[in-house]
Structures are given as C-alpha cells and as structure tokens.
Amino acid sequence: MPDSGVVASCEVEVRTDPLTGAVARINxxxxxxxxxxxxxxxxxxxxxxxxxxxxxxxxxxxxxxxxxxxxxxxxxxxxxxxxxxxxxxxxxxxxxxxxxxxxxxxxxxxxxxxxxxxxxxxxxxxxxxxxxxxxxxxxxxxxxxxxxxxxxxxxxxxKSPISSLNECLASCRSYRERESRSFWDDLLESEVSSPRYVGKTRGFSWMAPWAPTGACEVIGVIEDDSTSLLGLEKERILGLADGISRILKGYWGMGIRSVTMGVFSLPPGHGEGEFRLHARIMGRSRRIGCDRAFLELYGSEVGLTEFPEEYAAALRRFF
Ligand SMILES: [Zn+2]
The missing domain is CATH 3.30.428.10 (HIT-like)
Incomplete structure (x- = not known):
C-alpha cells in the first residue's frame, strides 16, 4: 500500500436468482x-x-x-x-x-x-x-x-458482463438475426430527422429514446461501429464528454439537479457488428422523493411525466 494507510477489503457476495437469473450484490x-x-x-x-x-x-x-x-x-x-x-x-x-x-x-x-x-x-x-x-x-x-x-x-x-449489458447484447443479436441489420444503424438512420434527435458531438449522436427508461433520458451513440470505451482515442472521449456536459447544462435549465448515467461498453473485439458503444443518462425526480416505485421495481416498467419529443426540443438548444 504505497502512500496510504487506508486499506479496502470487504466481502462481497454475488447471488444469482435460480429462477430469473437476476443478480444481487451484498456487502x-x-x-x-x-x-x-x-x-x-x-x-x-x-x-x-x-x-x-x-x-x-x-x-x-x-x-x-x-x-x-x-x-x-x-x-x-x-x-x-x-x-x-x-x-x-x-x-x-x-x-x-x-x-x-x-x-x-x-x-x-x-x-x-x-x-x-x-x-x-x-x-x-x-x-x-x-x-x-x-x-x-x-x-x-x-x-x-x-x-x-x-x-x-x-x-x-x-469476469462476465453486468446484467443490463448482457441483456443489451442479447437484444442486439436477436435484432440482427430478425432484421439482418444492426439495430444501431437503423436507430441512427431513423432518429436523426426525428423530433427526438438532440444533437451531435465529435463521434457521437444524442437522442431521446422512443421509450425512455427514466426521466428526460438521453442516449449518446457512437457513430461508427466501435463497441468499446477502451479502444477510443482522446478526441472521441472528448466528444462523449462534450455531449454529457451539454445534456447536464440542458437538465440544469429544466430544473434537474440529480442524475444517473451508465456507459454501455464491451471489451475490445466483443459484439462487433451487433453492439455499439453508447451512454444513457437520466434525470432523477424533481418533485417527489423517490422515482422508483412498484411499477419500476416489480413491474420492470417505468412511469414518466415527460414525452421524449418535448424534452429533446429543450435539450437541442444546448447543442
Ligand atoms: Zn469534496
């Protein structure tokens, strides 16, 4: 332990539900x-x-x-x-x-x-x-x-992907098998001219999803077929960061103060032609104490108050 007396050592138990495969991490x-x-x-x-x-x-x-x-x-x-x-x-x-x-x-x-x-x-x-x-x-x-x-x-x-990444990859594969096309090519092609399109930064396109998973959610998708954050050069990491920064400024203008973000990235060489590097970011509730209730927790669905087409228009001004 160089230059510090603080030691981190904890027991983490990772359990997988025998019926659903859902993962619980306990510490x-x-x-x-x-x-x-x-x-x-x-x-x-x-x-x-x-x-x-x-x-x-x-x-x-x-x-x-x-x-x-x-x-x-x-x-x-x-x-x-x-x-x-x-x-x-x-x-x-x-x-x-x-x-x-x-x-x-x-x-x-x-x-x-x-x-x-x-x-x-x-x-x-x-x-x-x-x-x-x-x-x-x-x-x-x-x-x-x-x-x-x-x-x-x-x-x-x-050693294995987090559950949501695994599910995303499986969905990408079944889309490819069903449509003989990459979901991401279709997404970018159809959304660039949609009212959900927010804007572009170096290497990334930003849009509100058709069916958001949280309040004012935005997804930033890499424009080429890169699957991994790990192989990305500095210019495009700056492009990703620039998009996040602009979304945050837009959120601030909408009264959002708290956010959750996830970057969906695979190891280099994984998921090529199927998956694509992307980030998802959402605002957390402004009006009520908790934005995860029975519908979200046990229904695996989400109750929202804003339409993606409307908040995308507000965020577009920051791009
Ligand atoms: Zn501090």
Missing part, C-alpha cells in the same frame, strides 16, 4: 458508508470530504503495486482508486474533478473526459488481470443514490 460493510448532506454549505463540506484534494491521499485506499505502481490512477485532474465499500471484487471510484462542486451545469467536457479516461485506464488494468468486462456508472447527489456528493464515477469490472 454488509456498505451500511457504514459515510454520508454527505446537500444542506451543508460548500466550504464546510470540503473540510470533511474524503474526495477533496486536501484529504484524498489520506482518506482513500490505493491499488496494490502490481495493479498500479503509483497506487492511484491519475489522468489530468481525475483520480481513480479502489471503492472502500465495493459491490464487486474490482470496483473503482473515479473522482473526476478536484473541485467540490455539486451543480451539474458546472462540469466541463475536459474534466468529464479526464474521468472517462481514468475509468478506461482502470478497466484496462482490470482486463489485463482477468476481469475483461467493465461498466462505468454515475450517481450524482443523494436522490441518485450517491453517499459522497463530491462528483465521482464508479467502474465495476468483472
């Missing part, structure tokens, strides 16, 4: 996660924040030297280190900005790109050690499930 230690509260003023919040630069080195764990020589992965101003309360044997936290800023309209493409590149570096290192699959997720603010409010991504790496 009792997560009950003890520290919690930051949005009501605390920023200067005071920074003092006790484990992810602010003054305390990050002392309060976060390091990777073993055979995983990362310097202990933490640094790209630009982003820092990746092990999650102290993991949900997988390879679970990284990626603090993408040293600034303790909570407003989503303040995140620049450059700092989001640093975070994505640090996430990809962690996923590459995990892949070299036998954990080829990765999933980059982001919960921002308590409504989205974040316990620490200082902005950070998380990356899970595993």
């Amino acid at each position: 009792r230690a997560r009950q003890g996660r520290p919690r930051q509260h949005e009501a605390v003023p920023i200067p005071e919040a920074e003092k006790g924040c484990p992810f602010c630069p003054e305390s990050l080195e002392d309060s976060t764990p390091t990777f073993p030297p055979d995983f990362c020589q310097s202990g933490r992965i640094r790209v630009g101003r982003a820092v990746a280190f092990p999650n102290m309360y993991p949900l997988s044997s390879m679970h990284s936290v990626v603090v993408f900005t040293p600034e303790h800023k909570l407003e989503i309209n303040a995140y620049s493409p450059e700092e989001l790109a640093d975070g994505i590149m640090a996430s990809a570096a962690f996923a590459r290192a995990a892949a070299e050690r036998g954990y080829p699959f990765h999933f980059l997720g982001w919960n921002h603010l308590g409504q989205a499930g974040a316990s620490i409010l200082h902005p950070h991504f998380q990356v899970l790496a595993g």
Whole structure:
C-alpha cells in the first residue's frame, strides 16, 4: 500500500436468482458508508470530504503495486482508486474533478473526459488481470443514490458482463438475426430527422429514446461501429464528454439537479457488428422523493411525466 494507510477489503457476495437469473450484490460493510448532506454549505463540506484534494491521499485506499505502481490512477485532474465499500471484487471510484462542486451545469467536457479516461485506464488494468468486462456508472447527489456528493464515477469490472449489458447484447443479436441489420444503424438512420434527435458531438449522436427508461433520458451513440470505451482515442472521449456536459447544462435549465448515467461498453473485439458503444443518462425526480416505485421495481416498467419529443426540443438548444 504505497502512500496510504487506508486499506479496502470487504466481502462481497454475488447471488444469482435460480429462477430469473437476476443478480444481487451484498456487502454488509456498505451500511457504514459515510454520508454527505446537500444542506451543508460548500466550504464546510470540503473540510470533511474524503474526495477533496486536501484529504484524498489520506482518506482513500490505493491499488496494490502490481495493479498500479503509483497506487492511484491519475489522468489530468481525475483520480481513480479502489471503492472502500465495493459491490464487486474490482470496483473503482473515479473522482473526476478536484473541485467540490455539486451543480451539474458546472462540469466541463475536459474534466468529464479526464474521468472517462481514468475509468478506461482502470478497466484496462482490470482486463489485463482477468476481469475483461467493465461498466462505468454515475450517481450524482443523494436522490441518485450517491453517499459522497463530491462528483465521482464508479467502474465495476468483472469476469462476465453486468446484467443490463448482457441483456443489451442479447437484444442486439436477436435484432440482427430478425432484421439482418444492426439495430444501431437503423436507430441512427431513423432518429436523426426525428423530433427526438438532440444533437451531435465529435463521434457521437444524442437522442431521446422512443421509450425512455427514466426521466428526460438521453442516449449518446457512437457513430461508427466501435463497441468499446477502451479502444477510443482522446478526441472521441472528448466528444462523449462534450455531449454529457451539454445534456447536464440542458437538465440544469429544466430544473434537474440529480442524475444517473451508465456507459454501455464491451471489451475490445466483443459484439462487433451487433453492439455499439453508447451512454444513457437520466434525470432523477424533481418533485417527489423517490422515482422508483412498484411499477419500476416489480413491474420492470417505468412511469414518466415527460414525452421524449418535448424534452429533446429543450435539450437541442444546448447543442
Ligand atoms: Zn469534496
């Protein structure tokens, strides 16, 4: 453990439902996660924040030297280190900005790109050690499930894909078999002129899905047939980050303060001709305390109040 006395070691039990295949990840230690509260003023919040630069080195764990020589992965101003309360044997936290800023309209493409590149570096290192699959997720603010409010991504790496990625890949394959075409080619072709189209950044097209899975959801799809974040050059990572930054600014204008994001990416060489790298981002409820109820949790459907064609028009102004 170089330059830190903090050790992350937790037992994570991953159970698969014998009937449905649904996965539950259990880590009792997560009950003890520290919690930051949005009501605390920023200067005071920074003092006790484990992810602010003054305390990050002392309060976060390091990777073993055979995983990362310097202990933490640094790209630009982003820092990746092990999650102290993991949900997988390879679970990284990626603090993408040293600034303790909570407003989503303040995140620049450059700092989001640093975070994505640090996430990809962690996923590459995990892949070299036998954990080829990765999933980059982001919960921002308590409504989205974040316990620490200082902005950070998380990356899970595993020997098999996370359930949603597996389901997405299976759906892509059955679409290909049924239609003899890639779903993503058809999606981009049909949506570019639709009222759900939001805009374009370098290498990515952004649109509201026909049937969103959450409030004001937007999907950013890579325009060529790349399947992996890990092989992406800096220019297109900046394109991805630029799109996220614009969506966040649009959300801010719509009164959204809390977001959840997932980046759907496969190991390089997987899913070619079927799958395509994409990110999904949604706002979390503005009006009620919880936006996941029986319909979402036990019905596997979603109840929404906004039409994609309407919020896409509002977001388009930011592209
Ligand atoms: Zn902080």
